[in-house]
Structure formats: structure tokens, C-alpha cells
């Protein structure tokens with residue numbers, strides 16, 4: 213049975229989507245059967261993977277309405293071991309209020325995750341920023357949670373809050389393990405960035421992955437090209453960090 | 467009567483809080499009586515202004531419970547014309563689900579904004595990332611909306627979605643004007659950043675402010691110091707951009 217890993221942070225723009233995509237791709241490249249699920253109504257995963265064609269329109273938000281089968285939204289990709297469930301037509305629509313409700317209450321969320329695990333998939337879930345109803349529901353059905361933390365003062369300030377939110381769910385959901393904090397957009401040589409990284413490691417020993425993902429030009433270029441950086445520039449420092457992270461996590465997730 | 471300006475984007479980490487704080491401070495420095503409201507349960511405004519003392523704990527989330535008076539959460543600051551309503555104890559708590567509900571349904575939201583306007587305040591509201599219930603409620607009670615857009619490919623990809631979401635609300639709320647898109651963290655000399663800015667200006671003529679806020683070291687340092695960059699480094703390029711934006715907006719907001 214594969215495990216379910218949620219990528220969560222209440223702070224926006226910290227690298228949740230970048231981490232979910234590149235970690236899923238790095239796991240698949242190791243031969244781990246992986247399903248990447250986009251639970252964020254913003255639907256950024258489809259851009260990061262360049263899956264913009266009309267036939268990729270339907271996804272999680274459509275499945276949750278109960279009108280289509282699961283196999284209609286689990287998409288094959290160019291990588292043999294990677295499947296993807298995109299966010300679906302919610303990201304073409306207007307407001308997200310109804311989606312919040314349906315995600316928070318539909319039994320099909322468990323159904324999707326359970327059947328994927330039964331088929332031996334490791335599931336990686338991208339989530340919207342915040343600790344709202346979608347994130348709560350994802351965490352209630354996850355085995356592992358990873359929190360990206362951007363190496364900037366603003367992201368550090370709200371760390372205590374996210375950890376409190378996670379701890380709250382871990383007590384409610386016995387199967388959930390907090391795997392740790394992943395430092396992202398780290399800038400070696402930039403004193404503010406280095407100070408943030410050192411501060412977080414000192415404050416939260418044991419909770420921070422040794423691997424930190426550096427801020428690189430290749431990462432930004434990859435998004436513009438609609439390709440994960442680990443495929444587009446495997447020797448880039450950010451790619452090497454995600455590959456090392458996949459090496460570290462793959463044993464825990466299978 | 468002052469107007470209400472909401473700072474909104476469904477994309478996270480694009481500079482909503484930085485813009486709300488520095489625009490409010492720049493308006494107050496011009497002598498405009500300004501109230502900055504933090505509607506984001508993350509409560510980042512308190513860090514950006516260094517208002518961390520225990521007596522600043524109560525805020526909007528506490529007022530919405532109906533247990534305290536409005537004047538208990540409208541705080542004076544070191545600037546004569548700037549008052550602030552922080553997010554309150556929600557940002558010390560756990561999950562945000564209940565807050566989403568209470569913000570979406572409490573009549574006290576209107577009460578707060580109406581009474582501030584009657585007292586001649588221009589109100590600037592920081593919101594959480596997304597188009598969820600808090601943002602919808604804020605937009606339903608706003609006169610103006612400004613959308614920060616980070617000059618990175620990932621933020622551009624979801625622009626159509628945020629504009630659709632805003633257009634949906636503008637049709638429902640006749641008093642709401644869409645003021646435009648503010649380019650943030652612009653990096654002159656960085657071809658990807660320049661290409662993003664040129665692309666957005668070409669795609670959305672008339673919708674993008676001439677002023678773009680550059681990415682600067684002083685902006686990041688200011689957050690670490692708990693001070694708005696327009697006060698800490700008024701000659702910094704980001705400060706000058708926020709001051710120019712306040713000059714442009716102040717006539718519309720009063």
C-alpha cells in the first residue's frame with residue numbers, strides 16, 4: 213500500500229506546487245508508482261506540467277460532483293510511473309466557495325485516495341495556501357505531511373501558526389506523521405536568507421530536512437516552459453535537492 | 467466618506483500584505499486618514515508593523531464574535547493618520563474553518579467598514595490568498611479592488627482566473643471598481659521578469675498600473691525589522707513605488 217503525502221502551508225507562494233510537482237516526478241523517476249493530486253482550486257499543477265490541452269480539462273473538482281468515474285481524471289504522463297489528477301474545471305470557473313464545501317463534505321475524497329493507495333500508488337497532494345476546509349480534509353486523509361518554508365523573514369513569522377495547525381490535526385488523525393519542514397528558495401551567500409535558515413534549524417531541531425532547495429533561475433524558467441525543473445535541468449541545484457528529498461522519502465512512503 | 471480598497475489575489479506570496487501595509491502607510495503620510503484592516507487569519511500585518519506586544523492581541527476575529535467593541539480593536543500607531551485593526555486571536559489559534567464561516571456570515575463585517583467610512587477613514591484591507599468566503603465577503607463590501615501580480619511566470623498563469631473571479635463580483639456588487647493590477651517584485655535587468663511584465667501589459671492594456679514595485683533587499687530587511695519599507699527606507703525603489711501609487715490612488719479613495 214502506498215502512502216499519502218500532503219504538501220501544506222498557510223503562507224502563500226512558499227513553493228508548495230513546485231515541491232509537489234518535482235517531488236512526484238523525482239519519485240516516479242526512481243520507479244515509484246506515483247499519483248500527483250491537485251487539490252488547489254487555483255490549479256497550478258497543470259501549468260507546471262504543461263498539461264493545458266482541452267482533453268485535460270476535467271479533474272478532481274469534476275469527480276467530486278459525482279458525474280464522472282475516477283479513471284476519467286487519473287491521467288497518464290510522459291513518465292511511465294507518474295499519473296496526475298488535475299484540479300479540473302474549478303480553475304476555469306469563478307468563486308471557490310462551493311468547491312470548499314463539496315471538498316469538505318464529499319465521500320469521494322476518501323474514495324479517490326483509498327483506491328489509489330490500493331492500486332499501489334504513492335500519492336502526493338498539492339494544497340491551496342491556508343488552513344481552510346480543503347487542507348483540513350486533505351490532512352484528515354493523509355499519512356504524511358511536509359511543510360515548505362520560504363527562506364524569507366515573512367514566512368518564518370507565521371511558522372508557529374502552521375505547526376500549531378498541523379499539531380491540531382495530528383492529534384485528531386492518528387495515522388498522520390509530520391515529516392518536517394523543507395527550506396525553499398534558499399539563497400546561499402545572502403545573509404538574510406542564511407540567517408532565516410539558521411534560525412529555523414536552531415528553533416526546530418529534528419523538524420527540518422537537511423536538504424534545502426536553493427532559489428535558482430532554472431526553476432523559474434522551467435515554470436515558464438511548463439516542465440518540472442527535475443526533468444528540464446536535472447543537474448540544477450534545485451533539481452538535485454528534490455531528487456535527494458525523493459531518495460530520503462521514498463522508503464517512508466511505500 | 468472614505469472608500470474601502472481591498473488587496474486581493476488568489477495566488478499566494480505575490481505581495482498582498484506588503485502592498486496593503488505600505489500603501490496604507492504612504493496614504494497616512496500624505497495626511498489621508500487611513501484604517502488598515504487585516505482580514506487574513508494568518509495575521510501577517512502585525513509582523514510587518516511590529517505590533518507584537520500582548521496588548522495588541524485582540525482584533526477582527528475577536529470583534530466578529532460580538533464580545534468586544536469596535537474601538538477595542540482599532541489601534542493607534544506611531545503615524546498620526548494611521549489606525550490598524552489586526553487579525554486578532556485567530557492567528558494564535560488552530561484551524562481557520564470556523565473563522566471562514568463567521569467572517570462570511572457576521573453582520574459585524576459591514577458594521578466595522580461602515581462606521582470606519584462614516585468617520586472619514588479610507589480603509590485598506592489585506593486578504594488571505596484565494597477566492598474563498600473571506601475574500602468574497604470583503605469584495606462584497608468594498609468600493610475598490612487592487613490585484614498585486616508577482617513578475618514570475620507562475621503568477622501570470624493564474625491571472626485569467628483571478629480576473630474572472632473579480633469580474634464575477636463586480637457584476638454582483640455595483641459599487642465595486644476594479645482599479646487594476648500592480649506588478650510586484652519586478653526585477654529590471656532580469657529577462658524573465660521583464661518578459662512577464664511586458665506580456666501582462668500587452669495582454670491587459672489599461673488594467674495595469676504604470677507604477678511597478680521592484681524587488682529590493684530593503685523590502686525584505688524591513689519585514690525582518692517589523693517596519694514598513696516606506697518608513698524604514700523611504701528612498702528605496704520599492705518605497706518610491708508605493709508612495710507614487712498612494713499619490714495616484716488618494717484622490718479616488720476620498
Ligand SMILES: Nc1ncnc2c1ncn2[C@@H]1O[C@H](COP(=O)(O)OP(=O)(O)OP(=O)(O)O)[C@@H](O)[C@H]1O
Pocket residue numbers: 223224225226227228229230231252256339340341396397425426427428429431432435450476477478479595618619620621
Ligand atoms: N527553487 C526555486 N527557485 C526559484 N523560484 C522558485 C523556486 N521554487 C518556487 N519558485 C517560484 O516561487 C513562486 C512560488 O512558488 P509556488 O507557486 O510553487 O508556491 P506555492 O506555495 O504553491 O504558491 P500558492 O500559495 O499560490 O499555491 C513561483 O513563481 C515559483 O516559480
Ligand SMILES: Nc1ncnc2c1ncn2[C@@H]1O[C@H](COP(=O)(O)OP(=O)(O)OP(=O)(O)O)[C@@H](O)[C@H]1O
Pocket residue numbers: 222223224225341364365366367477478479480481482483484485506510593594595650651679680681682683685686689704
Ligand atoms: N518589493 C519586494 N521586494 C522584495 N521582497 C518582497 C517585495 N514584496 C514582497 N516581498 C517578499 O515576498 C514575500 C511575499 O510577500 P507578502 O507576504 O507580502 O505576499 P502575500 O501575497 O501577502 O502572501 P500570502 O499569500 O501568504 O498572504 C515576502 O517574503 C515578502 O517579504
Ligand SMILES: [Mg+2]
Pocket residue numbers: 228229230252256338339
Ligand atoms: Mg501552489
Ligand SMILES: [Mg+2]
Pocket residue numbers: 482483484506510592593
Ligand atoms: Mg499576505
